[in-house]
Every structure is written in C-alpha cells, then in structure tokens.
Amino acid sequence: MVLSQRNIVNKKNWDEIVAKHEAGEFVEGVGKEAVKGGLLADVMGIRTFIPASQLSMRYVEKITEFVGQGMKLKIIEVDKAKKRIVASRKAVLIADEAEKKQAVWDTLKEKEGQVVEGTVRRLADFGAFVDIGGVDGMVHISELSWSRIKTPSEVCKVGDSMEVYVISFDAEKRKISLGVKDRGVNPWEDFMSKYRVGDVATVRIVKLMTFGAFAEVVPGVDGLIHISQIADRRIEKPGDVLSEGQEVEAEIIAVDEEKKKISLSIRALLAPAAQDESETEAE
Known part of the structure; x- marks a missing residue:
C-alpha cells in the first residue's frame, strides 16, 4: 500500500516535470551527489542528472560545491523509456542574464x-x-x-x-x-578665463608634426608651437628638441577666438636670454 502510494506520487511528479519541460518552465532542485561527469539532483523527488558543463556559465572545478545547494533548473532532456531526466542550471543563468540585459535596454531611453x-x-x-x-x-x-x-x-x-x-x-x-568628459565644462572658456596673449604657460607636448608641435595648455585645449618658434636656432624637425609628454614653458603669442586656435612660442622666452649673452660678450 505504501509502495503503491509512493509510485502514484512519483508518477504525478514525473508527469509534472515532463509538462514543465514541454512548456519550457523552470523547476526547483537540490544537489545531492557529485558523480562522474556531473551532479545528481533531486527535483520533486525524481533523480535528475546535471552535466558538469550545464552547472555554470563558467568552468566548474569542484562539483561537490553544489551538493546540498538549492537551484533553479531547466529540463533539457526527458527519456521516458529510461525514466531519465537531464537538467541545466546554466540555461537558467543565461535566461536570467538576458532578462536583466533587456531590462537595461528598456530603460536606456530614460537614461x-x-x-x-x-x-x-x-x-x-x-x-x-x-x-x-x-x-x-x-x-x-x-x-x-x-x-x-x-x-x-x-x-x-x-x-x-x-x-x-x-x-x-x-x-x-x-x-x-x-x-566620461564633463559636458558642463567648456575647455575653451576655461582657457580664456586663465590666459591672455603675452602670458607664459606650462604646456605639455602632445603631438609632434613636421611643421611643429601641438601642446596642451589646459585639458581639452591645444596650441601650436610652429617649428620656427621651438628654438633660437634652425632645427630640422621638432623631435630634435622636443618629445611627446614633455612639459615646457611657452608664451602665448596669438589667440584666434573665432577659430579657437592658439599660437605658442618657446623661442620668445629664449630670445631675451640670447640677447643678454650677446650684450655681455660685446662689453
């Protein structure tokens, strides 16, 4: 009588698992035993096999970690003849992740x-x-x-x-x-509030060209040091004197507010020194 009752319950649970499999619904299970190739789980009293590759979205080194752990599963195979059920925890994780991603996409317009x-x-x-x-x-x-x-x-x-x-x-x-850049900040306005033509600024060389070097005056605003304004002597290329990342002192010699262009000169700061030397030698 007890055995017959148990069989009735098992058949009812089996039929429910099959119905959930056909409907694509998830089931609840508990890990029971680590076996070769995967994990045996209890799903509504029915022994269910979960392949190691279906336990997680990543490689599982210790299957024993899932023993005693409750988990949501998707039935991926039902063999009625052999009374064998195969489930996947990975499929549930993938579905959950997809749902979370969709939720983000649904709110992007607002963000x-x-x-x-x-x-x-x-x-x-x-x-x-x-x-x-x-x-x-x-x-x-x-x-x-x-x-x-x-x-x-x-x-x-x-x-x-x-x-x-x-x-x-x-x-x-x-x-x-x-x-990432703060749109509330206007680099050009920042430059204009800090500097005027004739001011000396510490600038950072950001790009060397054949005709000169571009230097950052303030974040987001670069000025050009023409090759003729790099040294107090003739040079073949900017790289003979400057290198990218180098910080130098330069004078702001021109500002085009309409085109937002700045001309810089290192030579302007070197010329007085060169002139003083010439005067000293003359004396």
Whole structure:
C-alpha cells in the first residue's frame, strides 16, 4: 500500500516535470551527489542528472560545491523509456542574464544624457567597454578625457568604477555610446578665463608634426608651437628638441577666438636670454 502510494506520487511528479519541460518552465532542485561527469539532483523527488558543463556559465572545478545547494533548473532532456531526466542550471543563468540585459535596454531611453555608474570590463586601442548594469557600452578614447591621450590605459584600467553618461544607443544593433568628459565644462572658456596673449604657460607636448608641435595648455585645449618658434636656432624637425609628454614653458603669442586656435612660442622666452649673452660678450 505504501509502495503503491509512493509510485502514484512519483508518477504525478514525473508527469509534472515532463509538462514543465514541454512548456519550457523552470523547476526547483537540490544537489545531492557529485558523480562522474556531473551532479545528481533531486527535483520533486525524481533523480535528475546535471552535466558538469550545464552547472555554470563558467568552468566548474569542484562539483561537490553544489551538493546540498538549492537551484533553479531547466529540463533539457526527458527519456521516458529510461525514466531519465537531464537538467541545466546554466540555461537558467543565461535566461536570467538576458532578462536583466533587456531590462537595461528598456530603460536606456530614460537614461539618455544621464550619469550612471559603470565598471570597466575591457580596454581596446580605440576606447573602453563599460558595464552599466548588465550590458556593455563603449566609451571612445576621445570621450575618456578632455586631455589628449594615446591609450585608454592612461586614464583607467579593467575593474575600475566609472561614472559615465549615455550619449546614444542603437537598440537594434545593441550598441551603446558612453561618455566620461564633463559636458558642463567648456575647455575653451576655461582657457580664456586663465590666459591672455603675452602670458607664459606650462604646456605639455602632445603631438609632434613636421611643421611643429601641438601642446596642451589646459585639458581639452591645444596650441601650436610652429617649428620656427621651438628654438633660437634652425632645427630640422621638432623631435630634435622636443618629445611627446614633455612639459615646457611657452608664451602665448596669438589667440584666434573665432577659430579657437592658439599660437605658442618657446623661442620668445629664449630670445631675451640670447640677447643678454650677446650684450655681455660685446662689453
């Protein structure tokens, strides 16, 4: 009588598991025993096999860690003849992750232009990929800093928390453009409030060209030191005197407010010294 009752319960549970499998619904289970190739779990009193590859989204080194652990599962195989059930925990994790990602996409329109907290997941030559709650957006290298940088690693590293804002997104292509630079800051206005023609500034050489060198005066604003303004003597190329990253003193000799262009001179600061030397020698 007891055996018959147990068989009735088992058949009822078996039928329910089969129904959930056919409906694509998840079931609850508990890990019972680590076996060769995977884990045996109890699902509604029915022994269920979970292959090691289906336990997690990552490689599982110790299957025993799942023994005694409750878990949500998806039935991926039912063999009625052999009374064998195979389930996957990985499929549930993938579905949960997809749901979280979709939730982020659904709220992106509201977040456009807003600042959100993110985590740097990967760096590339052209920018940084930042996780903003389950989906990755890309911060182009030009959006990482007002200063001119050569690689994203100059301002961030994998694992860094970062405040970013959503510039734009394409839900169809699943692409998100993010920014870091404070849009409330206007670098040109910052420069104009600090400097005038004739002022001397400590500038950083950011790029060498055949005709001169570009130097950062304030973050986001570069000026040009023409090759004729680099030294008090004739030079063949800017690299003969300057190197990228070097800090030098330069005089602001011209400002074009309309075109937002600045001309700088190192030579202007060297000329008086050269003149004094000439006068001393003459005496």
